[in-house]
Amino acid sequence: MSDREDHELVEATLAGDKAAFDQLVNRYGPKIYNMTLRITGNPDDALDASQSAFLKAFDKLESFDPTYRFFSWIYRIGLNEALNLVKGRRRFQELDQRLEEGSPDPERQYWGREAGAKLRAAILALKPDYRAALVLRHIDGLSYREMGEILGISVTTAKSRLFTARSLLRQRLADEGLTL
C-alpha cells in the first residue's frame, strides 16, 4: 500500500467518505494495536489506546500535513496514547494469554518459549521511553529517521536512546541467565 493511497484515503475521509477512514483503520489497525500492546503490556489498554488513537486521528484529520507519511502520523498518535496510559497508571500486567498462544511461537526456535516470555517481561520492565525505542526499532523495524520523527527527537538521540535501552535490557536478561 503506497503513501499516495493513504493520502487519497485521507482526502476522501475529509470529503465525507467514512468508508475511506475504515480502510485506513483496517490497514494500520494491526500495526498500531501490536505496538500499543508492546508498550502497555495489557490487551485492554492496547485496545483503549488504539481506539483512542484512531478517533483522535479522525478528529484531527484536517490538521494532518500530507507532506508526511500517514503511517508516521497515526503511529505517533498511537504511541502517545500508549505512553500516556503507561505513565498515568504506572503499572505492569502480565501479557494476555493470546500472546502465549501464537502458533507456532517463533521465539521458541531461538530462545525457547520460557526465554521468549522473559524477553517480553524484560521489555515491559524498562522505562516507557526505552521500551518505545526498542519497540519502534526492533519490533516494528522503523529506521532511525522514522524513530526520530515519531519520538520527536534527533537521529543521534534515537541511536543513543536505543543503545541505552539495549544495555538495560541486556542487564535485566543477564539477571535471568540470558544473553542479549
Added chain:
Amino acid sequence: MKHEELEQLLWEEAEGVLTAAGRERLARLMDRAVEGAQRRAEIAAASEALSRLPRVEPPAEMYESIQTAVCAREREKERVRDGRRRSPATTALERTWTSIVGAWSVRYTYGLAGVLVGLMVAVVLVPSRSARERSDDAYYLGALTGKAMPASPLTFADGLLELRREGDTILATLAGAGETGALEISFEQPGRRLSLTHRDAEPVEVRFDATSGLPVGVRLASPRGTVFQREFQLNEIPAR
C-alpha cells in the same frame, strides 16, 4: 566509546542496515575486539528474537467500536450544526395565540410559566437534595467544594485535581492517591472515553485531547465514591 561503537555496528549488521563504511569500520574493530565473534553471534540471535516476537491480531471489537464511535461523532457534530442552524420551531397553538395577542404577550406568558415551574421544582427538590448530600459518599470527599471547577483547583481529602487547557488538550494534574486510595479519573465525549487509575502519592499529569465544540464530561472517583463529576465546555477550562 569503542565498545559502544562496536555494539552499534554489530546491531546494524544484524539488522542488515550496515553501510559499506560501517562494514569496514566494523572489520577493523573486530580485529582488535576480544570475544568479538561471540558478541556478534549473541547480537544476531537477540536481533532475530526481538524481530520475531509474535504479532497479535487485534480483537474484532476494536474495528467495530472505532466505526461506532466515528458514526456517533459524526451524528453529534451534525446535531450541533443543525442546532445552530435551525430557528426554534413554532407550534400551531403558538401561531394562533400570537395572531390574537401579539408576539410579546406569548413570550411573557412563556416566561411567567417558566418561573412558576422553576419555583415548584425548587420546592420539591431542594430538601431531597440536601438529604442526599448528607448521606452520600459522593459528596463526602469534596464534590461540594468543586463548584468552582474547572476554573479553580478542586481539593478533596488529601488530594487535588487541577484542570488546565492547551488548545484542545485538557491537562489534568492529579495528586493525593495516598490516604484516599486509588483515584480514577475519566474524560468523556460522544463516542470517546479515557479512563486512568492513579495509585501513587506522586502527582501525575493526564492529557486528554478533546474535540472542540463538544461538551466534556469529567469524573473523579475514589474507592469511597464519586469525588467530582461535571460536564462542561472546553472554553470553561482556563488556559495554561
